[in-house]
Amino acid sequence: MGKGKAKETVQLASALDADVLIFDDELTPAQGRNLEDIAGVNPLAERGLKVVDRTGLILDIFAQHARSAEGKLQVELAQLNYRLPRLRGWGDVLSRLGGGIGTRGPGETALESERRAILRRIQRVKKDLDDLQRTRRLKRDRRTKSRVPVVALVGYTNAGKSTLLRRLTDADVLIQDQLFSTLDPTTRRLQLPFGRDALMTDTVGFVKKLPHQLVEAFRSTLEEVKEATLLLHVVDAGRDPERQIGAVNAVLRDIGAAAAPSLLMMNKVDLLSEVELDKLRGRWPEAVFCSAGTGAGLDDLLIRISEELSRLKVEVELDIPFERGELVARIHDEGEVLSESYTEKGTHLVARIAHESLSDFNSYLAPAPA
Helix, strand or coil, X not given: CCHHHHHHHHHHHHHCCCCEEEECCCCCHHHHHHHHHHHCCECCCXXXXXXXXXXXXXXXXXXXXXXXXXXXXXXXXXXXXXXHHHHHHHCHHHHCCCCCCCCCCHHHHHHHHHHHHHHHHHHHHHHHHHHHHHHHHHHHHHHHHCXXXXXXXXXXXCCCHHHHHHHHHCCCXXXXXXXXXXXXXXXXXXXXXXXXEEEEEECCCECCXXXXXXXXXXXXXXXXXXXXXXXXXXXXXXXXXXXXXXXXXXXXXXXXXXXXXXXXXXXXXXXXXXXXXXXXXXHCCCCEECCCCCCCCHHHHHHHHHXXXXXXXXXXXXXXXXXXXXXXXXXXXXXXXXXXXXXXXXXXXXXEEEHHHHHHHHHHECCCCC
16 A cells, blocks of 8 residues: 555545544554554544554454453563554654754653563563463363363354353353454363263464464463364354365464364354355365254264264273273273273273373283284
8 A cells, every 4th residue: 555545545534434444464663653644643642543453453352352360461461562663653752862962852761661661561471471371281281191182172263162162061151243252261071972071172263364462472372272182173154164264274383283183163054055055065075064053963073073082092902910900990981992801811902092191001012913
């Protein structure tokens, strides 16, 4: 956008009595300042057409929805990192020097003072987040030691992840038809078919071109996704699924979770016609088609989740001595026993166990037949 187009846009906004210009991309500090000048913005007098870029808008939405202490700190850190390089954008009056060699004007003093205050606050917020992150890591370690598989819900914002969590686990989570209504991860126990259990975690919604400030600030929260056994990718089937899937995959690459096992779920199918459904099934035949709102197809979803978790286990044949009965009980609790028999020396099992547990049973692997 050149200067002429910018002026034309400002004139159009004035004719429509608009008070905010929103740009669907991140503006550099210089671009923001130039646009404010064209729009007649005077921060000291608080007048003129306000200029907001995509990052600033998303940060404002996050700030409105932050509820927990950790969520508020994460949003504040993102806002401070976003604001720091834009301090010069508050008008030239704050950056003018006084006359003479080696002198400093009051404007520069105010600017540097605010910069130092922001840097101090950033350090404090990071320290508080580190403390909360240690607590979250301890909880995650306890879940890992329990060997219960974790299914993490990922997807575009407003795709229906919280509705699905409530439908499957009776979790008391906020459900609203709005962007980024969930900022804090919620974990609940999920009952799967065939008597198996798992943990299901709801995470913050993703969006196309998610600001890097938010990815950094919410890194500890997004680690819940990285550590999950299976990702359940929830997609709003009626709202450009291709774009949603691409945006979510981009964020997963950013946090190092692109290679994690995943299952695709097309949600809100009750709002689609049969023709639209057939088209989606042809495009994504591996997906599960459900409606978290009505409950349609959720039984099939639970079976698919159970099947996917089973595929992540390795089938082994074990000979466990009678005096190590606790290992047999552990396999029954954590794994999937296919057959069980008894010999003179102990219990012979054919079972599926998690890859990470395999080293605990190496010494009891049955010898291969000659």
